Amino acid sequence: xxxxxxxxxxxxxxxxxxxxxxxxxxxxxxxxxxxxxxxxxxxxxxxxxxxxxxxxxxxxxxxxxxxxxxxxxxxxxxxxxxxxxxxxxxxxxxxxxxxxxxxxxxxxxxxxxxxxxxxxxxxxxxxxxxxxxxxxxxxxxxxxxxxxxxxxxxxxxxxxx
Amino acid sequence: xxxxxxxxxxxxxxxxxxxxxxxxxxxxxxxxxxxxxxxxxxxxxxxxxxxxxxxxxxxxxxxxxxxxxxxxxxxxxxxxxxxxxxxxxxxxxxxxxxxxxxxxxxxxxxxxxxxxxxxxxxxxxxxxxxxxxxxxxxxxxxxxxxxxxxxxxxxxxxxxx
DNA sequence: CTTTTGGTTCTGGAAAAACCGAACCAAATT
DNA sequence: AATTTGGTTCGGTTTTTCCAGAACCAAAAG
Numbered sequence: 527x528x529x530x531x532x533x534x535x536x537x538x539x540x541x542x543x544x545x546x547x548x549x550x551x552x553x554x555x556x557x558x559x560x561x562x563x564x565x566x567x568x569x570x571x572x573x574x575x576x577x578x579x580x581x582x583x584x585x586x587x588x589x590x591x592x593x594x595x596x597x598x599x600x601x602x603x604x605x606x607x608x609x610x611x612x613x614x615x616x617x618x619x620x621x622x623x624x625x626x627x628x629x630x631x632x633x634x635x636x637x638x639x640x641x642x643x644x645x646x647x648x649x650x651x652x653x654x655x656x657x658x659x660x661x662x663x664x665x666x667x668x669x670x671x672x673x674x675x676x677x678x679x680x681x682x683x684x685x686x687x
Numbered sequence: 688x689x690x691x692x693x694x695x696x697x698x699x700x701x702x703x704x705x706x707x708x709x710x711x712x713x714x715x716x717x718x719x720x721x722x723x724x725x726x727x728x729x730x731x732x733x734x735x736x737x738x739x740x741x742x743x744x745x746x747x748x749x750x751x752x753x754x755x756x757x758x759x760x761x762x763x764x765x766x767x768x769x770x771x772x773x774x775x776x777x778x779x780x781x782x783x784x785x786x787x788x789x790x791x792x793x794x795x796x797x798x799x800x801x802x803x804x805x806x807x808x809x810x811x812x813x814x815x816x817x818x819x820x821x822x823x824x825x826x827x828x829x830x831x832x833x834x835x836x837x838x839x840x841x842x843x844x845x846x847x848x
Numbered sequence: 849c850t851t852t853t854g855g856t857t858c859t860g861g862a863a864a865a866a867c868c869g870a871a872c873c874a875a876a877t878t
Numbered sequence: 879a880a881t882t883t884g885g886t887t888c889g890g891t892t893t894t895t896c897c898a899g900a901a902c903c904a905a906a907a908g
Contacts (some may be wrong), residue, residue: 586899587856661780671836676833680874747869752887
């Protein structure tokens with residue numbers, strides 16, 4: 527019955543908005559976030575340019591740009607079909623996983639910066655704070671090593687299944 | 688010799704800028720990022736309002752706002768001295784650690800959203816992708832549980848030293 | 849070789865974010 | 879009680895971000 531289908535569309539739209547703001551908060555533009563969210567929930571999951579544009583009611587240029595950043599980040603790729611010129615864009619789960627990993631590894635960057643700060647700071651002038659700082663650096667290192675280890679374990683577990 | 692001191696100032700300024708963009712990229716405004724960076728490297732590490740303003744060459748309002756977001760986020764607090772009306776702002780290492788933890792825990796939010804997506808998706812129509820999605824949800828959960836565990840261990844290790 | 853299709857790139861404008869200066873305020877000082 | 883000090887809050891300006899529309903382009907179709 528049509529009623530149910532409309533409900534579903536509405537639910538999906540809401541979810542796309544909701545997930546959209548999540549991705550927005552992690553660094554994408556609103557539209558890029560929504561495109562990613564839509565590809566995540568759309569059925570089938572490969573959607574052509576026009577379908578995306580239609581669903582999000584956005585301009586061609588905006589959709590094009592969104593797709594281009596998503597593909598260059600490796601989060602999205604596309605497939606094609608024989609005798610059909612269109613590209614069908616879809617989530618690239620492997621690439622997404624990769625980007626998650628590198629994002630998590632960003633923890634180490636801060637650690638490196640703080641190391642440099644410690645090198646710069648006058649060691650004698652304020653030992654108490656320097657120790658606090660060292661503690662944080664240590665925590666950073668501890669975390670990043672631990673996370674790295676988690677990832678390694680997960681990958682090896684994936685490998686033999 | 689003055690030469691050396693000037694070099695040092697310049698190095699510190701550079702470092703503040705550099706760390707500033709790091710903090711900016713993790714959600715703060717440029718100035719807020721720089722204030723945090725400056726408090727991290729300044730010596731002594733408690734600095735009054737005017738010193739911060741002077742170093743960053745920013746307006747009072749901007750510095751005030753930056754300090755207010757940093758303090759409400761718990762990253763910065765201030766101390767006072769007898770017979771001195773000024774507040775001396777400084778990094779709150781404990782609070783910073785806390786905010787790092789909650790940030791790391793944000794990983795789970797995405798997991799929850801994806802769970803909902805999975806619930807919404809037609810299970811029959813594309814099992815292969817749904818499995819990929821499940822894999823990512825699983826990875827998320829795996830990571831967040833693992834990180835949580837790392838933090839717990841770290842805390843217990845801190846407790847008995 | 850002209851037209852259509854499936855996009856991409858290049859403006860320009862609207863909206864939002866970041867910052868500044870001035871007005872303001874409470875507590876301390878004169 | 880008037881002034882100074884140490885900030886905070888308010889309004890406006892600049893800068894940046896985001897998006898739309900049009901021009902553009904290459905490949906395919908007619």
